[in-house]
Amino acid sequence: MDINAYIESGILELYVAGKLSETENQEIYELLQQHPKLLQEVIEIEGAVLKLTAAVSPRAKGFESIKARLEAEDTKVVQLQPRQTNWISYTGWAASILLAAGLFWTLNQNTDLEQQLQTADIENQYLETQIEDARTDLAATKNLLNVIRDKDIIAVPLGGQGDFASSFAKVYWNKADNTIYLDAEGLPNAPEGKVWQVWSLTLNPLTPTSLGTIDDFNTDDNKIFTIANANESQAFGITLEPEGGSDGPTMEQLYTLGVVASAP
Structure with missing residues (x-):
């Protein structure tokens, strides 16, 4: 898979905007888990959009001129809808942010689980060694007691x-x-x-x-x-x-x- 070509296709911007089908969203979600570079690109797209929406409201003065400049520069920005209310316009972004946060949480949980399993495995091995040592010591103790209790000792x-x-x-x-x-x-x-x-x-x-x-x-x-x-x-x-x-x-x-x- 050509990661760079996939990024340049613009599909990640549509994914962040919530404009893809459920099947396409699932496919991209799975790719994000497999390719850290794609995940980083999604994060950067979301960051750029958040900065833009924080600085410019669809109803703010000069919005159209800023929008025109962005379009003139052929920047990969999802088309904003100035006629809609703020809540509706930003629902896709909020959902994508939650999705990315959920993905990070899942990855972190998987890492924590692996670490916990490794720790548990080490502790189990140590416990097994301790049990075996105790059994050995017990056998040696029983043998010694049998020796010193022998009538001919x-x-x-x-x-x-x-x-x-x-x-x-x-x-x-x-x-x-x-x-x-x-x-x-x-x-x-x-x-x-x-x-x-x-x-x-x-x-x-x-x-x-x-x-x-x-x-x-x-x-x-x-x-x-x-x-x-x-x-x-x-x-x-x-x-x-x-x-x-x-x-x-x-x-x-x-x-x-x-x-x-x-x-x-």
């Missing part, structure tokens, strides 16, 4: 030591699968540059074996950690060590210690 309380008497932790040791579940809620966040390190101990002679560091302690909300332990542990301890861990425990930084009940 060994529970080892770890009490605070020395200057850290207020600290505490608890180990749940499942010897069947060589796993311990460490509940470290009673430990403070590790200072910058430090990490918590967990130790398996044998007592005679005292021999510590590192079970690793808890690098994500500060960011973990539950403070429950699963740690592999294939050792014949007689005790467990937790020390505060430099990042990366230590080969042996720093005894001055021994926060908690607990002896396995069955140990001699």
Whole structure:
């Protein structure tokens, strides 16, 4: 479709003036929705007419001369009817203005609806993710409860030591699968540059074996950690060590210690 040729045909002026049939009006209305340039042309035509009618009344002195000049310049202006009353003359313009306003409202409503649908879709995706995370957390919680309630589980309380008497932790040791579940809620966040390190101990002679560091302690909300332990542990301890861990425990930084009940 040649947009410029369509504009120059003068049909948009007739559309604005309300001089077309219902079928033609519908066709142009649909084109306005498809072609922003046509819509802008309609708006400009209406603006020009409004300025003209605001400045010149059909009964005002000099109206005929102004009308003659406009016709002489071959300007695309819909013929005005000076013999009719103002209300009748401007009914077509008012209707076209309302139509354009309605079209703008419809376009804006469609844009708002699309934005609302996009927002709702994002919110639904977020909600689905939250639900899935909750289900995962619930499954993990149920699994943990089943583990610590097992009749063969060994529970080892770890009490605070020395200057850290207020600290505490608890180990749940499942010897069947060589796993311990460490509940470290009673430990403070590790200072910058430090990490918590967990130790398996044998007592005679005292021999510590590192079970690793808890690098994500500060960011973990539950403070429950699963740690592999294939050792014949007689005790467990937790020390505060430099990042990366230590080969042996720093005894001055021994926060908690607990002896396995069955140990001699």
